[in-house]
Amino acid sequence: MKFDVNLSILLTDLPLLERPAAAAKAGFDAVELWWPFPAPDPGAADLAALRQAIEDAGVRLVGLNFDAGDMAAGERGLLARPDGSDRFRANIDVAVRFAGELGCGVLNALYGNGPGTDHALAVDNLRRAADAAAGIGATVVVEALNSHENPHYPITSSQAAFELIDEVDRDNVAFLADLYHLNRMGEDVLALTDRHAARFGHVQIADDPGRGRPGSGRMPYAEIFARLEAAGYHGHVGLEYRHEGPGAFDWRQT
Ligand SMILES: O=C(O)C(=O)CO
Secondary structure, eight states: OOEEETTTTTTTTTTTGHHHHHHTTTSSSSEOOEEEEESSSHHHHHHHHHHHHHHHHEEEEEEEEESSGGGGTTTTTTTTTTTTTTHHHHHHHHHHHHHTTTTOOOEOOBBOOSOOOOHHHHHHHHHHHHHHHTTTTTTTEEOOEEEEEETTTTTOOOOHHHHHHHOOOTTTTEEEEHHHHHHHTEEEEEEEEHHHGGGGGEEEOBBBBTTTTTTTTSSHHHHHHHHHHHHOOEEEEEOOOOHHHHSSSSSGGG
């Protein structure tokens, strides 16, 4: 498997611009990020500084979330939010350009919390994002989150995500299989992988319970990786778990 480090949830004891080099030092050649800025367009200087940090570290950016609002405050996307849609649209070209400059082929568009989400707006915004991403040969992915931690997020199953993706009807829109969220929702992630890996545009992992590193919970990750390979998944697997202190990546040696 090809693993990448999510720099928005791991290595967060370091300033953002030091995290790509820390990921490289830990033995990785790829990273992913939630939109790391408080605005849809932070300006050329901030974008250039982040790009430089990634390039200097010698890692590839393989996944980037579009601006999803204030994640720390609990927001989970802008696609379907009438009060966030303008912000999402202002971010589309900025995020796609940044991804294009770094050769990043996956952009994640989170739906947005209810109440008051507008499904037709989400479909329209996803089409706009997909059409922009097509210009750099990238895929836009749709993610299901677990409702225990995200009680207001409407897309909480692979089925709901597949339906949205089908409705958007663009070749470059796929499923982000976050196996932690799906497992927490009681989905059989092994069966899902066997049946639907061809629809996976990206995979993210954490163990359940706890959202820690593989081995900290009860998910059968050795089997999951074997099944992803057997099902022909060739993309990256993003490490999107929480870990404090040393040993965040020790499980890879076992
Ligand atoms: O908010 C989360 O938990 C995510 O996985 C976002 O990508």
